[in-house]
Structures are given as structure tokens and as C-alpha cells.
Amino acid sequence: MIKIAVCGAAGRMGQRIIVAAVEAGCTISGALERPGHPQVGQDAGLIAGCGQLGVAISDDLNAVVEGCDVLIDFTTPKISLKNLEVCGLKKKSIVIGSTGFTPEERALAAELAKDIPAVLAPNMSVGVNVCFKMLKDLAKTLGDDFDVEIVELHHNKKKDSPSGTAVRMGEVVAEALGRDYNQVANYHREGICGERTKEEIGMQTVRGGDIVGEHTVYFIGMGERIEISHRAMSRDMFSRGSIRAAKWIVGKQPGLYDMQDVLGLK
Numbered sequence: 067m068i069k070i071a072v073c074g075a076a077g078r079m080g081q082r083i084i085v086a087a088v089e090a091g092c093t094i095s096g097a098l099e100r101p102g103h104p105q106v107g108q109d110a111g112l113i114a115g116c117g118q119l120g121v122a123i124s125d126d127l128n129a130v131v132e133g134c135d136v137l138i139d140f141t142t143p144k145i146s147l148k149n150l151e152v153c154g155l156k157k158k159s160i161v162i163g164s165t166g167f168t169p170e171e172r173a174l175a176a177e178l179a180k181d182i183p184a185v186l187a188p189n190m191s192v193g194v195n196v197c198f199k200m201l202k203d204l205a206k207t208l209g210d211d212f213d214v215e216i217v218e219l220h221h222n223k224k225k226d227s228p229s230g231t232a233v234r235m236g237e238v239v240a241e242a243l244g245r246d247y248n249q250v251a252n253y254h255r256e257g258i259c260g261e262r263t264k265e266e267i268g269m270q271t272v273r274g275g276d277i278v279g280e281h282t283v284y285f286i287g288m289g290e291r292i293e294i295s296h297r298a299m300s301r302d303m304f305s306r307g308s309i310r311a312a313k314w315i316v317g318k319q320p321g322l323y324d325m326q327d328v329l330g331l332k
């Protein structure tokens with residue numbers, strides 16, 4: 067059985083990942099939090115609500131990575147890049163679910179993953195990853211006659227906007243249409259901003275309450291509209307997805323993989 071360590075162990079996702087790992091019969095070898103976090107030293111299982119595990123939440127990155135086969139990390143891009151570096155030095159696998167990476171940070175992640183197997187994915191749910199595949203086919207079939215707009219909704223504690231999933235949806239559609247996402251993404255319309263261009267992909271963000279995560283891609287034509295929506299009802303399919311990715315990545319060739327690789331959707 068693989069030994070899993072969780073980074074961001076007291077966070078919304080970290081806690082659910084610990085529960086999912088226990089439910090899947092995996093061994094939790096370590097749990098990491100930021101230095102100074104009030105729950106450092108407490109039992110990771112008790113914090114996650116799945117009973118005592120005998121694993122105290124630690125702030126010692128090196129020791130926790132040393133003791134695991136794979137680190138599952140849902141924190142922030144800067145912390146994930148540091149974790150990738152340490153996993154690289156200790157030749158351990160890593161699964162990263164953090165979002166909000168800049169293109170430069172993603173390039174750095176690919177560089178750091180040259181020597182170890184790593185999964186980096188903005189969304190670990192099966193449903194969203196099937197949507198990515200559908201969006202590619204749909205965009206290719208519809209072509210340039212349909213305007214594409216993306217709307218995402220999340221809870222009021224989310225730090226990055228737009229969501230990593232929405233950005234990936236935009237990238238998938240842009241690539242299928244032969245466009246450069248970074249050139250055509252339009253994040254802001256206000257005042258007399260002119261008519262919509264044909265190429266642009268509009269991106270709107272809603273934040274409020276406890277919404278887990280909702281994404282809709284609109285393909286809007288003349289006289290008809292297609293909407294591809296995904297609604298997360300809990301965080302559990304993200305956490306189960308991360309355990310699936312952790313089991314899959316251990317023993318793979320070094321390199322940066324995503325959830326499409328894990329799920330065999332490529």
C-alpha cells in the first residue's frame with residue numbers, strides 16, 4: 067500500500083483528502099501545514115473528522131516528504147513549486163491540485179518535474195475531465211460561428227480568479243479553435259467597451275457563500291445556444307480523484323502529467 071502525505075492538511079481540501087485516503091485503505095504517513103498554523107501538532111485524522119490516525123500535523127516539509135511515497139498538495143502555486151523542488155531532491159512522486167499558476171509558474175513546474183513523476187491538474191473530478199474532452203470536440207465541430215463565454219461560481223474564500231478549471235476550459239476551447247488563449251481571453255467588460263470580437267472568449271467570475279464549484283461554457287450562435295455545465299455538490303470527488311492520481315503516479319516515468327493521463331482520456 068502506498069504511503070501518502072498531505073500538504074495543506076488542515077485546509078478545506080486537505081481534510082477531505084485525508085478522509086478519502088483512509089476510506090481507500092491508504093496509509094497516511096504525514097500531514098503538513100504552514101509553520102505557525104494553530105493545528106500543527108494535532109492529530110490529522112481528528113482534525114479531518116475521521117478519527118485518530120496517530121499522525122500529528124507537522125510543519126517539517128523535509129521530514130514529511132522523506133517518509134512518503136507520494137505527496138498530495140492542495141495549497142497555492144508558490145508552495146506547490148517548493149514542494150515539487152523538495153520531492154525532486156528526495157525522488158518522491160507528487161500530486162498537485164493547487165490552482166492560480168501563472169504561465170511562467172506552470173513552465174517552472176514542468177521543468178521541476180523532469181526528474182520525478184508529477185500530476186498537476188486544476189480539477190480532479192471525473193466529470194470535469196470528461197467535460198474537457200467534450201469541449202474540445204464541440205468547439206472543433208461548431209467552429210468560429212459560435213461565441214464562447216465561460217462563467218464560474220465558487221465560495222467566498224477562494225483566493226484565485228478565474229478558477230483553474232475555467233482557465234483550462236478556455237485553453238481547451240481556444241486550442242480546438244486554433245486560437246491563443248492568452249490573446250483571446252477577455253476577463254473584463256465595463257463601460258463603452260465596444261462590440262464583442264469574434265475570437266474573444268469571455269470569462270466571468272462569481273464568488274459567494276459556500277458554493278463548491280460550478281462551471282458553464284456557453285456556445286452562443288444565431289438562434290441557438292449550447293451550455294456545458296458542471297456542478298460540484300461536495301469536495302469529495304476532487305479528493306477521491308487525488309487519491310486515484312496518487313495511486314496512478316507512483317512508479318510512472320518522470321514528467322508532468324495531468325488528470326486526462328490518469329483517467330486515460332487522451
Ligand SMILES: NC(=O)C1=CN([C@@H]2O[C@H](COP(=O)(O)OP(=O)(O)OC[C@H]3O[C@@H](n4cnc5c(N)ncnc54)[C@H](O)[C@@H]3O)[C@@H](O)[C@H]2O)C=CC1
Binds near residue numbers: 166
Ligand atoms: N484540483 C482540484 O480538483 C481542486 C483544486 N483546488 C485548489 O486547491 C487549493 C486549496 O484549496 P482549499 O483547500 O479550498 O484552500 P484552503 O485555504 O482551505 O487550504 C489550503 C491549506 O494550505 C495551508 N498552507 C499554507 N501554506 C502552507 C505551507 N507552507 N505548507 C503547508 N500547508 C500550507 C493553509 O494553511 C491551508 O490550511 C486552491 O488552489 C484550490 O483552488 C480546490 C478544490 C479542487
Ligand SMILES: O=C(O)C1=N[C@H](C(=O)O)C[C@H](O)C1
Binds near residue numbers: 165230231278
Ligand atoms: O478553490 C476551489 O474550491 C476549487 N478550485 C478549483 C479551480 O480553481 O478550478 C477546482 C474546483 O472548482 C474547486
